[in-house]
Amino acid sequence: MSTDTPLGIAVIGTGRMGADHIRRIDTVTNGARVAAVADIDPDRAAHAAHGIEGCTPYTDPAAAMADPAVDAVLIASPGAAHEAALMAAFDRGLPVLCEKPLTPDAESALRVVEAEARLGRRLVQVGFMRRYDTGYLRLKQLLDSGAHGRTLMLHHKHRNPATPPGFTDANLINDSVVHEIDVTRWLLGTEITAVHVLRPTPSSAAPEGLGDPQLVLFETADGQICDTELFQNCGFGYQVGCEAVGETGTARTGDDHGLLVNADGRWGGTIPPGYVERFADAYDRQVQRWVDATRRGVVKGPGCWDGYAAAAACAAGVRAQTTGARATVELAERPDLYR
Amino acid sequence: MSTDTPLGIAVIGTGRMGADHIRRIDTVTNGARVAAVADIDPDRAAHAAHGIEGCTPYTDPAAAMADPAVDAVLIASPGAAHEAALMAAFDRGLPVLCEKPLTPDAESALRVVEAEARLGRRLVQVGFMRRYDTGYLRLKQLLDSGAHGRTLMLHHKHRNPATPPGFTDANLINDSVVHEIDVTRWLLGTEITAVHVLRPTPSSAAPEGLGDPQLVLFETADGQICDTELFQNCGFGYQVGCEAVGETGTARTGDDHGLLVNADGRWGGTIPPGYVERFADAYDRQVQRWVDATRRGVVKGPGCWDGYAAAAACAAGVRAQTTGARATVELAERPDLYR
Amino acid sequence: MSTDTPLGIAVIGTGRMGADHIRRIDTVTNGARVAAVADIDPDRAAHAAHGIEGCTPYTDPAAAMADPAVDAVLIASPGAAHEAALMAAFDRGLPVLCEKPLTPDAESALRVVEAEARLGRRLVQVGFMRRYDTGYLRLKQLLDSGAHGRTLMLHHKHRNPATPPGFTDANLINDSVVHEIDVTRWLLGTEITAVHVLRPTPSSAAPEGLGDPQLVLFETADGQICDTELFQNCGFGYQVGCEAVGETGTARTGDDHGLLVNADGRWGGTIPPGYVERFADAYDRQVQRWVDATRRGVVKGPGCWDGYAAAAACAAGVRAQTTGARATVELAERPDLYR
Amino acid sequence: MSTDTPLGIAVIGTGRMGADHIRRIDTVTNGARVAAVADIDPDRAAHAAHGIEGCTPYTDPAAAMADPAVDAVLIASPGAAHEAALMAAFDRGLPVLCEKPLTPDAESALRVVEAEARLGRRLVQVGFMRRYDTGYLRLKQLLDSGAHGRTLMLHHKHRNPATPPGFTDANLINDSVVHEIDVTRWLLGTEITAVHVLRPTPSSAAPEGLGDPQLVLFETADGQICDTELFQNCGFGYQVGCEAVGETGTARTGDDHGLLVNADGRWGGTIPPGYVERFADAYDRQVQRWVDATRRGVVKGPGCWDGYAAAAACAAGVRAQTTGARATVELAERPDLYR
The missing domain is CATH 3.30.360.10 (Dihydrodipicolinate Reductase; domain 2)
Structure with missing residues (x-):
């Protein structure tokens, strides 16, 4: 059974996939809300946040993650920006659903694996939605x-x-x-x-x-x-x-x-x-399962090792x-x- | 886009279908929560409400509907109890999702139709889930x-x-x-x-x-x-x-x-x-569509006339x-x- | 195993179905040959017989059945002509494959049934090809x-x-x-x-x-x-x-x-x-099964009672x-x- | 349209495939008959010929091909015996349906190709039945x-x-x-x-x-x-x-x-x-097509080159x-x- 407070999610990247995830969390997913959005383009960020109660737009992913209403992060920015966003989430110990690819190449993916391993606990689920x-x-x-x-x-x-x-x-x-x-x-x-x-x-x-x-x-x-x-x-x-x-x-x-x-x-x-x-x-199910697991404090889906x-x-x-x-x-x- | 407050639902009847709807609203449906449950058996009511934040158990359907946290009603009690529950909801002007049958026979169904018609606005969706x-x-x-x-x-x-x-x-x-x-x-x-x-x-x-x-x-x-x-x-x-x-x-x-x-x-x-x-x-989609429509203040699905x-x-x-x-x-x- | 002589068949009626059966017996069916054809139109009869070794054209069905090379009859004329053709075959004791309907109505079909019953042995298979x-x-x-x-x-x-x-x-x-x-x-x-x-x-x-x-x-x-x-x-x-x-x-x-x-x-x-x-x-199989059974002297398919x-x-x-x-x-x- | 005389076929080899082809030609194929069978085992040859009108058993493939009633050859003996049988058929200019493989290896297959090429006309169809x-x-x-x-x-x-x-x-x-x-x-x-x-x-x-x-x-x-x-x-x-x-x-x-x-x-x-x-x-259709083509004096199916x-x-x-x-x-x- 759920607790009363919905999971506050920061969505990083508000392009096609990001916008679709914002819509999903706002209208389909149970137990979650979009608490912040980040996009390098301030207009796009503002547009994405518009009409969502309690959602703040940012241009800096790290700033969005620092928003006190944020409990978890969904990364949907271009692959080249994933590594930095993942490291920022690691700094704050925030659970992450990261759209595939984890990062654009094996070397950077390995760095993410090593960073999470150093952290000593799993925070990341990678968006391989076919598993759902x-x-x-x-x-x-x-x-x-x-x-x-x-x-x-x-x-x-x-x-x-x-x-x-x-x-x-x-x-x-x-x-x-x-x-x-x-x-x-x-x-x-x-x-x-x-x-x-x-x-x-x-x-x-x-x-x-x-x-x-x-x-x-x-x-x-x-x-x-x-x-x-x-x-x-x-x-x-x-x-x-x-x-x-x-x-x-x-x-x-x-x-x-x-x-x-x-x-x-x-x-x-x-x-x-x-x-x-x-x-x-499958996309709906993936996000719901991630939210459910995150609210229970666990990581269940494909992780950094799978991304690597x-x-x-x-x-x-x-x-x-x-x-x-x-x-x-x-x-x-x-x-x-x-x- | 949704408003910030989830729809508070009173679930009337906590047998097989009622329990399944409670689980659904609590863990699947976006934008709704179980605010009250009613069952003639107080133990069953209490059991159904257990672990759901802000959910109050009742034995009297009308009392559950009177709970200030309740915005809408889902009727899943035996068919013979539907007419009274529907009338109670009409008294309070609450939107209803009523499991099929609307009532057990055409005569009582016609009474419900006439009562809603007197009310002058549609409140009821009947649970013909194949439409979803x-x-x-x-x-x-x-x-x-x-x-x-x-x-x-x-x-x-x-x-x-x-x-x-x-x-x-x-x-x-x-x-x-x-x-x-x-x-x-x-x-x-x-x-x-x-x-x-x-x-x-x-x-x-x-x-x-x-x-x-x-x-x-x-x-x-x-x-x-x-x-x-x-x-x-x-x-x-x-x-x-x-x-x-x-x-x-x-x-x-x-x-x-x-x-x-x-x-x-x-x-x-x-x-x-x-x-x-x-x-x-289809059950998941039915309840989500009903919650979405109800939050927009409309009735979209099959109604009392369809039930009759x-x-x-x-x-x-x-x-x-x-x-x-x-x-x-x-x-x-x-x-x-x-x- | 077969005997050496192919079954000589008289095809009565050389319209669409008759012509198709002539082609089938001539080029597909094992152990049979077209020995005679009959059509009320002499040109059509001659055309149908043309190029088939040992096949004689007739305008009168009974004359075709009297041809000494004829061992069996395939009736593909219009339904109204079936009763007379069947009676002619009964007169000669010839096995028949009769395209459906046996005859155009129940009364005439019953007359055929009675005639065959008087004969005391089954001669007719009716062309209900779906059974094949x-x-x-x-x-x-x-x-x-x-x-x-x-x-x-x-x-x-x-x-x-x-x-x-x-x-x-x-x-x-x-x-x-x-x-x-x-x-x-x-x-x-x-x-x-x-x-x-x-x-x-x-x-x-x-x-x-x-x-x-x-x-x-x-x-x-x-x-x-x-x-x-x-x-x-x-x-x-x-x-x-x-x-x-x-x-x-x-x-x-x-x-x-x-x-x-x-x-x-x-x-x-x-x-x-x-x-x-x-x-x-199914058409190919029907005719082959009929030829095979006829050469063994038996009737296996749907008969006059089925037609009636x-x-x-x-x-x-x-x-x-x-x-x-x-x-x-x-x-x-x-x-x-x-x- | 066919000529009146069925094609007389010598079936070489009366094992599983040979026996099945004998049954097929005798009871399914139009316009052909089994005129001779050959098997190294005289009892098996006699058994295969039994009950087929005008069919002579042999132990030597070449002797079977020399039977005056034989117009064409179906080779269903073990692959190792194919080359000799094909050469014997070439000697007599007889059309052949040869079960696959043409021969057991590329070298011998090439010898067959060269022999047929020297003959200057195609006689052989290879039994790749999926084409049918x-x-x-x-x-x-x-x-x-x-x-x-x-x-x-x-x-x-x-x-x-x-x-x-x-x-x-x-x-x-x-x-x-x-x-x-x-x-x-x-x-x-x-x-x-x-x-x-x-x-x-x-x-x-x-x-x-x-x-x-x-x-x-x-x-x-x-x-x-x-x-x-x-x-x-x-x-x-x-x-x-x-x-x-x-x-x-x-x-x-x-x-x-x-x-x-x-x-x-x-x-x-x-x-x-x-x-x-x-x-x-497909087997039925293959043999029928081969018989039809052979009676028209042509070779239409897969040939020696395909076998090679x-x-x-x-x-x-x-x-x-x-x-x-x-x-x-x-x-x-x-x-x-x-x-």
Whole structure:
């Protein structure tokens, strides 16, 4: 049961994701309120705070965190600003929900891991929201039950209608495949040890210079092989799914499609246009679970180590893209805090 | 955007549904809190209020509604107690979410309609939660779009693993088919004018005296024909769905099944055991929408007229069961408040 | 194992269905050949026989049956000509595959039944080809296995893009629902005892005067209730299916749809345009099974009694359409030959 | 239209596949008959010929081919005997349907290619029966239509309940993946240029020494990347499917599952136990198409070059299994006969 006071949250960054989280906390999440917002652009900060009772706008993340009404921090600023914001939260001992990526590269992610380890207690949850999608949760539950024996392979699909301008091969790994990296680690409860990238002739719909689609392969410490079809300019919609192949059975999520329609000589239905529609429930559930855990004083979701391990696997992925060869994932030793 | 004070709700009745709503408001719903609970059993009331900050237990519903912290009422007591509770809420001008049925029969439901009409403003939302299920919402949206022309027929399915002890033929209509009655009226935006019930030889799994399954047919004021397979002792799980047949296309909800599994010589997945699992999201969404609307001072969901019209159609259904013949639905004139 | 000589078949009627059967026997069916064709139009008969080694064209069906190369008869002429052709085949003791309907009404069908009964041995198979569709066969096998207990209900769907010119309400029963009548009798192994027809406001796509769609209800001698959505101007394609509701489970055929496509913001696939495409395999299998049985000297498929019983149920259906009331099926006593 | 005389076929080898083909030609295929059978075991040959009118048993394949009643040859003997049988058929200029593999290795397959090329006309069709499966045919048709632009990737699945005793890693390629090799070449109309094999920790259900499952990757001359999940001891049934990823859409075959059943808390259906059940129609269609083409004096299906190219890709696959590295496919120059 809850205590009477809602959790006061400072939302750092009020761009697309930040604004969406502010709306969520204000109108969907139980037991929390937006106590402060921070954006480098004072107008945007003021606009975001407008109409929310008791919400103060700031331009400096650290100042927002110092607001006495603030009990916890949600970081939704660009990835390059995450490290500083995380360190500021560590200084104040504030619990954090940090949008992915934890930081833009493995080196900085490792610094965050080490800082939190020095602190001696976990404060950070990383925003890998697929862990809160009903389908992935059911898949995880099935794999953990052992009903199909050991898991031997995963087949991921990750399709998106189109990439934003300036999207690079490295973005394909760091911004898209990073989800399959996290899901793989989480579903299998192990680390990715090597990455291999195979590149077909790109689609004519792929922007000049972008090798889309790609087939990305993971090896894990437990001997599993996982493949991901990554296709970010497929045109037809946003589609994400995973089939887990166990010793005695397989299970697949991502095929539920809502309304079945017969019309115009065709049966079928619509495909959602983007991840916001596809994972709306998962985003809601992620924030609610984080608020619930935070009010109980615990951290339950993916943490700094998960953010770091994903960054390290991404680094190997980018190397594998470039060389065309298998790249091994180099991981620091895991601090006791994360065991 | 919300105001700062959460809506204080008095929950009347703390049995299975009441307790579930208390948990929901306390831990899921944004912008609301349980301010009072009422149960004829003082121990149960006290138990329900325990651990919720600022929640006072009562044995008298009217006393709970008189608590100054109470802004709105959620009625989850047995149906026979609804009329008195509704009248008490009307006395205080409190907004109400009333679990279905509005009242146990058409006569008492009409008295509630007339009382609210005299009041001159709508206060009551009735708990027809299927209107908040994603699949039914998408179906409604499609029908309203006119993409398939006029709707000509609906095919409903309503299957349940087993009936509780003492369940009668009348319960089949009043407690089960009542959902198809409401969904039909809502999806088609019209009234049901006649009901016909066809009864096959009952399943050997049906309790002695219960004619299960049944095929229940509705005629509507707009000339549609709707059929419902009602099978409440099917054994295999809880399954609810609807296909709408339009002039140029059909659309079906209720076939989404989550995880697809291959194992043991079979493909497929699991069927939920009951309505709580099947409609968990719909219950959450219903209460959130009611709280949101109430805080804005409006009533958006199904109201007293819907509760009454459903009761009138149920009465016709029970007559049709008994006589084996077509029974017409007798409706009072619709007060202006509900036009 | 086969004998060396192929079965010589006389095909009576060389219109659309006749021509298709000639092609089938000539190029698909094992162990048979087209030995003679008959058409009232001599040019059409000659055209149909052209290029088929050893095939003689006739204008008189009885003359074709008298050809010494003829061992069996396939009747594909208009329904009004069936009775005379069947009697001619009876005169010669020739096995017959007779396209549905056996004859156009129950009275003439009963005369055929009586004639065959007098003959004292079964010669006729009626062309209810759905009994040879893989899906319906699997459904039949499952029901017969008793895996789901007694069957309590059937839900049929029968959709067609558009009716031919001049199609009447009676055609809806005699030419379309006749298939559901046969499938119901066959799947359940019982007789239909009463028919009821409910008529929604017709689709604007239905030709003037045609009440399309309709909901047709059967009661059976074993206490089952069966419903058929009959929609013959649905526009979007040809769709046929059946769900059988047993005491402990249900089974559905007609949802298999071939290739699954993701494109243009939609998932799904195509719907076949007509029964020829949908039941191509069933037609092939029907003729092959008939040839195989005939060469072994036996009759295995639906016979004259099935043709008569379907005609009697159709007659009740047409009465039910007209009166809006339940119409009972009147059946003559079943001759011993068909027990 | 057919000529009057059925094609006289010599079936070489009367083991499981040979016996099944004899039954098929005798009872299913139109326009053909079994004129001779050959088996090294005279009792088995006599048993196979028994009861078939005009069928002579032999122990020597060449003698069977010399029978004056023989017009064409179906080779279903063990792979090691294929080369000699093919050469014997070439000597007599007889059309051949040769079960896969054409021969057991690329070297011998190349000798057959060269022999046929010297002959200057095509006589041989190789038994890659998936090309006759309705689903794969529809997929091929869609890809060829260009509706989804160029094809970029294929995802194959090939699951089998259990391997026979003595099955080796090389068998996984030569007997199982060979189908995906042929389907890939056929669907894409190009050659496979390299193979890569990734091996997870084997399933505990895999026999000692067999690395099952495996992930087999192809690169093609047109720049496509194709993956195959090969899992031959999955236990739960036989499942084969393929998804083609085009520039603007994807299409998948292999998900059609027949009857949908609700029972025992589960929805779903059965998985066929083996390839004979799964591809029964494809085998029938393959032989019928071969007979039809042969009677018209043409060769339409996959030929010696396809058999050789598959063998060469298999050789690369076995090398890739052993080394763990990418292995290039080495192909001889394609003779003009196969352009």
